[in-house]
Amino acid sequence: MDRNRPRSQRSHKKSTYRGVTGEVWLKLIFSWIIAIASIGSLVKLLPYHLSQQAKLKELRIQVSQTEAKVAELRQQLNHNFDPQQTRNLMEQYSSLLAPNRSRIYWLPNKDSDRQEE
Secondary structure, three states, X not given: OOOOOOHHHXXXXXXXXXHHHHHHHHHHHHHHXXXXXXXXXXHHHHHHHHHHHHHHHHHHHHHHHHHHHHHHHHHHHHHHOOHHHHHHHHHHHOOXXXXXXXXXXXXXXXXXXXXXX
């Protein structure tokens, strides 16, 4: 087929293919450069991401511990401000007792200490 066509048409067709081929190669090269740069960036970001995940895990543990402590303190607060517990709390946190009660202190027996030795 090409033999029947004049030479100028054949060379024009080859130059068109060369242009398209060059453009395709140029696009491929730039795509590879962008892909390699992307992979390099991901490799650099991976250690940072892992350290952030470790810090996040540590913070979650601290948050759960703090929440448990807050729950305990909230329960203690509710107990301390319970109007029905006023008398028991006075006895527990001070030396005051109800007028009809007195404190008993048990002292160790001197004879039992001697027998133990």
